[in-house]
Amino acid sequence: MIIVFALLALVVLVAANWYLWRRLFRDTTRGPGLVRRAGAVAIAGGWVLAVGALVAERGGAPFWLQQVLAWPGFLWLALSVYLLLAVVAAEVVRPLLRRLPKRRTGAVTAVRQEEPVPAGAVPPKAAEGEPESSPGPEPAPEPSRRLFVSRVLATAAATAAVGTxxxxxxxxxxxxxxxxxxxxxxxxxxxxxxxxIAVVSDIHLGPILGRDFAQKVVDTVNATQPDIVAVVGDLVDGSVKNLGPAAAPLSRLTAPSYFVTGNHEYYSGAEQWVEEVRRLGLHPLENARTELPWFDLAGVNDLAGESEGQGPDFTKALGDRDPTRACVLLAHQPVQIHEAVKHGVDLQLSGHTHGGQLWPGNLIAAAANPTVAGLDRYGDTQLYVSRGAGAWGPPTRVGAPSDITVIELASTRA
Known part of the structure; x- marks a missing residue:
């Protein structure tokens, strides 16, 4: 089944890119030539860079190579999505533009009144010694209506995609x-x-977002003057060796800070990163909890840790706590809410979804998560999902702006 699905995905991808090339390059030119070949090379090259960036990141390629491939490769992923969406949207307009009446040049032509020629006189063009005027070069033919419409729509689609x-x-x-x-x-x-509580998720430090970005996140969090900071996973996309310096600004968080793993930590060496964030002054909650003065703060590992025997353990984190105290749980993925409900958690703080990151990705995220973004309720448990501070893959967000959320707890007894 996996092979069938992969082949089907490949067929769809090839067909979509052929359609993109056809609308942007073949339909906008008069025949085979440099433009069509350059378009094919650009589209194919973009996908080579994109696949190369993904393989380099997951395969642990030299960090300099990851950085070289990441910008063009990941940006092509985003650009190809919106080029395709724009070209498809243009299909609605295409038949309308073709039906517009053509501009008629010289529709109203003044009829010249010929002057009478005296008897025996020679018409001016036939006068002796005067060469007969020869017609000038014919004007170059204008593009056909189909070609003109294709060029207009291709230009509009490219402009919209690049702008987005x-x-x-x-x-x-x-x-x-x-x-x-x-x-x-x-x-x-x-x-x-x-x-x-300042909720920070999905920073995704990596070959694109580095130390400067981490510093922006830290400065933004500190400016809110929270009582505590909750870093709820997907801090990094890479090893401590490559990204340790990028994460260093986290040591400047001024409020007590707590950390739980996300799925990307398990792609990047979770044990090493837990030790690194501890060294930076954060408190990892690995299936554990701490009793703060007014409520319990607990954390569970991400589901991806199950492959390494380090998955979430709600019983260990919550099993023997005082149920009369309020409990806030840090769990990277929103789907962990169902276990949180069973264990009497009052509020779960999560990330993971990015809010979809690239519209219409929110529709896909909604199919895989109980809540994509914002505050929701499941029985007596509330769930808040942050859209995240950074971005994975393309450093681009459309329809899902990045955020750091300050959760202000309110007592119903106040």
């Missing part, structure tokens, strides 16, 4: 914005009313 990806990339690189959400908890004592 450019703006979405700018939105990531400028750093996440702060989002504030109030969450009432029935068990929270009055003294803890207004307690602030």
């Amino acid at each position: 990806v450019g703006y979405g990339t700018y939105g990531v690189l400028r750093g996440p914005r702060v989002k504030r959400v109030t969450v009432p908890l029935a068990k929270l004592p009055r003294a803890a009313h207004g307690y602030r």
Whole structure:
């Protein structure tokens, strides 16, 4: 089944790119030539770079090679998505443009009144010694209506795609914005009313987002003056050796900070990263909890840790706690909410989805997660899902802006 699915995906990918080449290059030119060949090379080359970037990252290639491939390869992934969407959208307009009436040049022609020629006179063109005027070179034929429409739509599609990806990339690189959400908890004592938790997820430090980006995240978090910081997974895409310096600014977080693993930590050496964040001053919660003055703060490992015998253990983290105290759980993936409900958790803080990152990716994320972004309720347990601070793959977000969320706990007794 896996082989059949892979072959089907390959066929769809090839067909989509052939269609893209046809609309952008074949239909906009008069015949085979340099433009068509250059278009084929550009599309094929983009996918070579994209696959190379993915393989280099997951395969542990030299970090300099990952950096060389990441920018063009991952940006092509985003650009190809929006080129395809724009070209498909243009199909709605194409038949309408073809039916527009053609511009008629010289539709109103003044009829010249010929002057009478006296008897015996020679018409001017036939005068003796005057050469008969020869017609000038014929004007170059204008493109056909089909060619003209194809060029207009291809230009519009390319402009829309480049603009969308450019703006979405700018939105990531400028750093996440702060989002504030109030969450009432029935068990929270009055003294803890207004307690602030800065939720940071999915920073994805890697070959594109590095130390400068980490510093932006730290500065943004510190500016909110939270009581604690919760880093809920997918901090990195790479080894401690390559990305340790990029993560170093985390040591400047001013509030007590807690960390749980995400799935990408298990692609990057989770044990080494747990030790590294501990060295930077964060407190890893590996299927563990800590009793804060007014509520319990617990954390569970990500589901990806099961392949290494380090999966989530809710019983270990929550089994013997006092159920009269409010409990906040850090768990990377929203799907872990079902276990949280069984164990009487009051609030689960998660990330993982990126809010879909690239529209319409939110539709795919919604099919795989109970909540894609924002605050939701499951029985007596509330779930908040952050869209994340960074981006994976393309450093681009469309329809899912990055955020750092400040959760303000509210006591219903206040």
